[in-house]
Amino acid sequence: MESAIYASTPLAGADLPGFELFQTSDIEEARQWGTRVFCENRLSRLDTRKPIRTRMYYRRLRGLGVGRMSYGGEVTIDPGTFDSFVLVQMPLRGRELIETGGETVCSTPRTASVLNAHLPVLIRHENDTEKLVVRIDRDVLERYCIQHLGQALRAPIAFRPAMALDTTAGQRWMRLMTWLHTNLADDDEGLQSPLIAAQTEQMVITMLLTCQAHNYSEALAQEDRSIAPAFVKRIEHYIEEHADEPITILDLAEHAGVSTRSIFTGFRRFRNTSPMLYLKEVRMRRVHEELKRLIPGESTVTAVAFRWGFNHLGHFTTDYKRRFGESPSETLAH
Structure with a gap:
């Protein structure tokens, strides 16, 4: 059974009019769109007899990239290492198997993936899978983390790669994601206000830092414990x-x-x-x-x-x- 968060979201299968739309059935063109939006990658179709139907809605908001995408068919995506951003992926339907940092994450509508900026990644995107994505610039993420800690980072931020979405923290994160995608689709100007855009960026990054475990979670929690x-x-x-x-x-x-x-x-x-x-x-x-x-x-x-x-x-x-x-x-x- 799908999580209630997904059962009620208006995002699955719906158009997002405030977003740029990329769509293609050509594997090389799909790879190029992935390079433009994310980074250089190798994209391979696992069953050459079945066509792909890549469809991606994407929009930037300051240090965030927000979107929804599907490849239609079964593909592998090998981007190597995300040097400049962290990527959070939340399947609305289907499944992805993701290898990163020596771990394998089975990402479904109950389990998102959080892919770190400094670890190699290999993604197997299964047939008829659709997902929400949030791309967070690494330098912006680190700047907010430093502000919360009040000190320099000793090592890159390393999130746990699997995020359970049917926990209290996971549901809190998904409510924010639903709000973010819906409002970006409905409002061409409101969230682009410099003040509101900055506050939205801060809210998303702070929510990720508090909802998902990482190597600075304990240090950040010490401040709250006081x-x-x-x-x-x-x-x-x-x-x-x-x-x-x-x-x-x-x-x-x-x-x-x-x-x-x-x-x-x-x-x-x-x-x-x-x-x-x-x-x-x-x-x-x-x-x-x-x-x-x-x-x-x-x-x-x-x-x-x-x-x-x-x-x-x-x-x-x-x-x-x-x-x-x-x-x-x-x-x-x-």
Whole structure:
């Protein structure tokens, strides 16, 4: 079943009148359009008996490039490395298999891909796939990140390549994308106002930096944590230290010295989650880290999941795949 975000979006299959439209059935012309909009690339048709029907709507907004596209047929796109931009791709239908940085992302309407500016990329775009895309200039992205951090970057920004779209953060991102595409299509002048365009650029980049995990996420979150009450930070620290132990909401209340109601209110207001969902996220992250460290044969997914408190393997596997874009067995096999 498709995510509700996609079921309600007006973007799939609709014209976007405020966008420039490219369309062709010629593979070389499609490659040239890709070069013009994104970067130099190698485009190959996987089934030469079937024609392609490339269709791309695209529009620039300051440091952003916003669009919707489909190749119609099954193709591979080999752009090498995106040196000057980050690309976020959100399938409306169909599927893409993307290899980047030693990982493989299966991108569907439930899982977007975030392709970094400094890692090689290979995309297999399957038949009848259509996607939204947002291209973000690397220098603009880094400038905003530096402003939020208040210090220089020690290394390039490296996003996790799979973005789960049926999480709270993923749905927040998709609501913004629907708003952005719709308003760019409906309003030829409003978003082009220098002030509004600058604010829109900032909103999109800040949303990506906060919705999708990357190597500066923890540093950026430290600033937000300072606003939260001390008991919220004490509970977070307790969960981090005791995630492998049985923990109840009463345990957290006793440790923090506040009521359970205060805990739920504090986490909802300052973390946009609940304390038990925060615990689940920490445990899920620990499972992921342990599976990546293990050598196949040393242990099993079941043993690791049980050790971190996941007793229903079916639910765990579903949640894990949404969170990391691959099954736990695939992580263990890497």
